[in-house]
Amino acid sequence: MQLEGKGVDMSEQKWIGFVGVGVMGRPMARRLIAAGHSLIVYDRDAAAVEALKAEGARVATSVREVADTARIAFTSLPTPAIFREVALGEGGLANGTALKVLIDLSTVGSRMEHEVAQGLLAKGIDTVDAPVSGGAAGAQKGTLAIMVAGKRAAIDEARPLFEVLGKLFVVGEQPGQAQLLKLLNNMLSSTALAITSEAFVAGVKGGLDPNVMMEVINAGSGKNGATLDKFPKHVLPRTFDFGFPIASVCKDIGLAVDECQALGVPMWLGNSARQMWNAVAAQGGRTRDMTELVRYVEQWSSGEAPANQATT
Secondary structure, three states, rough: EEEEEOEEEHHHHHHEEEEEOOOOOHHHHHHHHOOEEEEEEEEOOOOHHHHHHHHEEEEOOOOHHHHHOOOEEOOOOOOHHHHHHHHHOOOHHHOOEEEEEEOOOOOOOHHHHHHHHHHHHOOOEEEEOOOOOOOHHHHHHHHHHEEOOHHHHHHHHHHHHHHHEEEEEEEEEEOOOOHHHHHHHHHHHHHHHHHHHHHHHHHOOOOOOOOHHHHHHHHHOOOOHHHHHHHHHHHHOOOOOOEHHHHOOOOOOOOHHHHHHHHOOOEEEEHHHHHHHHHHHHHHHHHEEEHHHHHHHHHHHOOOOOOOOOOO
């Protein structure tokens, strides 16, 4: 059997599966293809897989086809429920005849990761819990921070693939441990953006130059990921194009706060940050870029209604 347009015998290919090629998954899949790996991809979005097909990927007609073809497969999926369905549902990865290692790049929380890992292990499939940090830009450049937890043998088998995507940090042996660390990281990031937005709006209202504020804060003790990256690149130029939607922030910080509280941590500040992000989502912001949070703070501070904001 020949791969269309490539003249390659598919029976001799060592296929890598990839399920979920959206904002994060697509650039990661693209990097793997560019590195010479043979990918079989699946996504409900036909346009997403067609773009990868043009670069040499084989497009599967179902999740099950991926699991029947590839020994190693990646998932990059938006919610815990979708991840569980793709992995354990009817026609899911668990029923594949070829799959032996699932690498989950999603952010789904430690409890869901553990549940899926147990279900897959019963089918002889190892799970490597591998959420990533660095956003769409990091996925494109191959500079992601990849937190992994799982069996050492499975991690070592996948190591050459991880090295195409970014820097690897082995954080444990149990699937779910990397999820916890990723959620803590994202909670810190989203909380930093929230308080930085409030601080900068207050400074501007008090007559301070935002560029001078940025320079001083980044030379002092108040610097954080928002002041060093998101504000200078995406907020001050008013492009608001970091590439991560507010709905995803709400999902991640919600999972983080719930997991921390389950561990007995009270989460006074985490809960406040979650309430702020959820308020923005409820006022028309779910699909907007996370850096647009500052626009809501601006309108709240001026007494204007933040709903139906302009995009310029």
